[in-house]
Amino acid sequence: MNFHYPNGKRYIPKNTDAPQKKSQGKNFAYSNRGMTLEEDLNETNAYYLEQQMAVIHKKPTPVQIVHVDYPKRSAAVIKEAYFKQASTTDYNGVYKGKYIDFEAKETKFATSFPLKNFHEHQIRHMEAVLQHSGICFVIVRFTSLEEVYLLEAGHLLGFWRRMQDGGRKSITKKEVEMFGHRIPIGLHPRIDYLRIIDYLYNLS
Helix, strand or coil: CCEEECCEEECCCCCCCCCCCCCCCHCCCCCCCCCCHHHHHHHHHHHHHHCCCCCECCCCCCEEEEEEEEEEECEEEEEEECCCCCCCCCCCEECCEEEEEEEEEEECCCCEEEEECCCCCHHHHHHHHHHCEEEEEEEEECCCCCEEEEEEEHHHHHHHHHHHCCCCCCEEEEHHHCCCEEECCCCCCCCCCHHHHHHCCCCC
């Protein structure tokens, strides 16, 4: 099935391209189950909702279907579709009376995170959220290292401006470690990012 952005450019689904590590006995981390960051976050948000901790969901992206095949009377197969509008960020919701808005990204690189993973309209959206005092951030996973970090949008915008001013086109792993906050991978919830939010915004 082919999806296209509003400008006609073909949509390529997210993937990590990183080989999955094998279990190593007692030290095997629960994170190493072959799940994508999106799947882990969806599972985490379902846990938050079930425990009545927060209401945070992945944003649906409206599409326009332009080509459908009917191989059987009882089944339709979508062959081509277009996104009706450019997406903003992946997730939003409410936590302890605060508006939460964030993007989730994965990279197979171990020493840096390419800024090309973000789009201009996503950056503008994050700026708008911050202007209205919302809590905005990005969750980054280094798939080859199985490490997950929360990086506040304010820091991301600084790195974006550095790139626009002619600086490097990526955030180094050391910078992510310095300005971000590592999120330990658990079981329930999988990626407990709200614990970091409690710490950063004194919400506990």
